[in-house]
Amino acid sequence: MKRSTKVFGFEFKKILDLVLFVVFMWIGLINTLTQALMDFFPLYRLTKPVLMGIILLYVIVWVYATRGKNKSVMVFKQGLLILSIVIVVIIPAILFILLRLNSAPHKFVHDGVVQNESATKFFLEGKNPYVENYLNTPLKDFPYEPGIQAAFDYYSYLPVTFLFPLTIQIWLEPILGWFDHRIVYLLCFIFVIGAIFRLIRDDDYRSIALSIFGLNPFFVYFLIQGRNDILVLAWIILCILCLQKNRFALSAFFLAIGCATKPFAWFLVPFFFVYLFQSGPWKEKKQIIYQAIAIFGLVLGVLVLPWIIDDSRAFFGDVIGFQSGMSAENCAISGMGFSMLLLKLGVFSSPLADFPFFILQLSLSVLALPFLIYSQIKKNSLKRMLINYSILTGIVFFFARAFLGNYLGYLMIIFCLSLTMDDVNKPALV
Numbered sequence: 001m002k003r004s005t006k007v008f009g010f011e012f013k014k015i016l017d018l019v020l021f022v023v024f025m026w027i028g029l030i031n032t033l034t035q036a037l038m039d040f041f042p043l044y045r046l047t048k049p050v051l052m053g054i055i056l057l058y059v060i061v062w063v064y065a066t067r068g069k070n071k072s073v074m075v076f077k078q079g080l081l082i083l084s085i086v087i088v089v090i091i092p093a094i095l096f097i098l099l100r101l102n103s104a105p106h107k108f109v110h111d112g113v114v115q116n117e118s119a120t121k122f123f124l125e126g127k128n129p130y131v132e133n134y135l136n137t138p139l140k141d142f143p144y145e146p147g148i149q150a151a152f153d154y155y156s157y158l159p160v161t162f163l164f165p166l167t168i169q170i171w172l173e174p175i176l177g178w179f180d181h182r183i184v185y186l187l188c189f190i191f192v193i194g195a196i197f198r199l200i201r202d203d204d205y206r207s208i209a210l211s212i213f214g215l216n217p218f219f220v221y222f223l224i225q226g227r228n229d230i231l232v233l234a235w236i237i238l239c240i241l242c243l244q245k246n247r248f249a250l251s252a253f254f255l256a257i258g259c260a261t262k263p264f265a266w267f268l269v270p271f272f273f274v275y276l277f278q279s280g281p282w283k284e285k286k287q288i289i290y291q292a293i294a295i296f297g298l299v300l301g302v303l304v305l306p307w308i309i310d311d312s313r314a315f316f317g318d319v320i321g322f323q324s325g326m327s328a329e330n331c332a333i334s335g336m337g338f339s340m341l342l343l344k345l346g347v348f349s350s351p352l353a354d355f356p357f358f359i360l361q362l363s364l365s366v367l368a369l370p371f372l373i374y375s376q377i378k379k380n381s382l383k384r385m386l387i388n389y390s391i392l393t394g395i396v397f398f399f400a401r402a403f404l405g406n407y408l409g410y411l412m413i414i415f416c417l418s419l420t421m422d423d424v425n426k427p428a429l430v
Contacts, residue, residue: 013204020215022058024211025084025088028084028217029048033224037092040095040099050087054087058080061077061080077203078207078210082193089189100180101180104141105138109180109225110226110227112226112227113180114139115134115155116162117179118137120165128310128314140152153329154317155319157262158260158261158304159307160260160303161228164184164231164261181226181228182224188230189230191234193213195237195238195241201422205421209416209420212412213416216409220409229262229406229409232265235254236255236258239251240386243382248288248291252292253296255268256297257299257303260299267365271376273292274376274377275382323402324357326358329352331402334402334404338360338399339399339401357400361400365392372392381423384418386417387415387418387419393410397411
């Protein structure tokens with residue numbers, strides 16, 4: 001993406017910037033969440049002409065910007081992007097939070113938020129969220145579609161998913177009198193927007209990244225509902241920011257928190273340590289690696305081990321067994337991956353059918369890993385680290401029981417960052 005490829009006389013990156021913005025904004029005008037908000041908030045109908053005006057203005061500014069580099073024009077264009085993100089994502093998320101507040105805990109929200117909030121409550125009561133049953137929580141009233149296996153007996157998230165929101169909840173809930181985990185998700189979302197300005201200096205690439213992160217329908221509409229992918233993404237972004245500054249110990253700290261948040265982060269670990277291992281002669285780099293391993297292991301152990309020690313069967317059954325099909329009940333086959341292809345072809349009679357998808361995931365990942373590591377050894381950089389991470393994660397996602405739209409959105413963001421961020425070769429030893 002760094003090459004100056006020409007399309008119709010324009011640089012490819014400039015064409016991509018415009019196309020992504022216009023397409024994502026148009027989807028924002030017609031998506032079902034926007035229509036739902038217009039029914040509940042008549043004034044929200046005003047956003048439609050506003051968004052159409054922003055699209056038109058963005059095209060005009062884009063045409064002007066292609067005639068030469070003008071910093072003020074680029075700042076104005078990115079200002080339009082940020083305004084669009086506020087209108088398309090942040091305001092709707094706040095409105096859905098308010099709708100939920102004025103209705104019921106199981107309405108206008110994703111079931112993951114309902115369960116995470118219940119897990120936080122269990123923790124505050126001194127109970128283990130991986131042992132408890134969720135039939136007596138607001139999750140019991142969630143309007144699941146027929147054929148969906150509700151996770152009343154399984155909490156499939158890792159501990160930081162409910163522990164991190166608690167650090168903000170204990171401050172805000174006494175003030176507001178209520179709390180919605182999406183408040184934390186929005187704070188993380190805003191943080192990543194700010195981080196993109198630090199990670200990417202090129203204005204065109206930055207605009208592309210902002211669109212793919214902040215307007216991408218495969219990510220933001222799931223965020224509005226309450227999917228928690230933004231949590232693990234925020235920790236990974238913090239890890240990358242630290243690596244850019246050669247803050248290796250701190251990067252290992254944030255990666256460990258990410259790994260204790262969602263399995264998405266696990267697939268970055270081998271490439272992270274290869275990146276550090278390629279830093280120079282062993283005598284010089286061994287202190288960095290030892291320190292990173294120690295911090296990573298300590299933080300991950302503190303966050304995860306207590307739950308394993310308390311009830312290892314409940315922990316692994318919830319976090320790994322339910323999602324992979326190794327438990328008494330399976331999560332439903334869904335999404336757009338290999339599992340759904342087999343279901344559509346009639347290989348399975350039910351979305352809840354038993355099949356060891358985890359064997360496919362594990363075997364194909366093991367086959368791909370040596371080639372990916374070798375490619376990083378040949379050219380070690382943060383960009384290569386993220387490219388390899390996105391490839392390995394894509395393999396795992398595609399052959400999972402559920403390859404959902406938000407998984408695709410997450411992959412798009414990681415891959416986009418790997419192509420647009422400022423490159424940093426093997427870490428300089430200081």
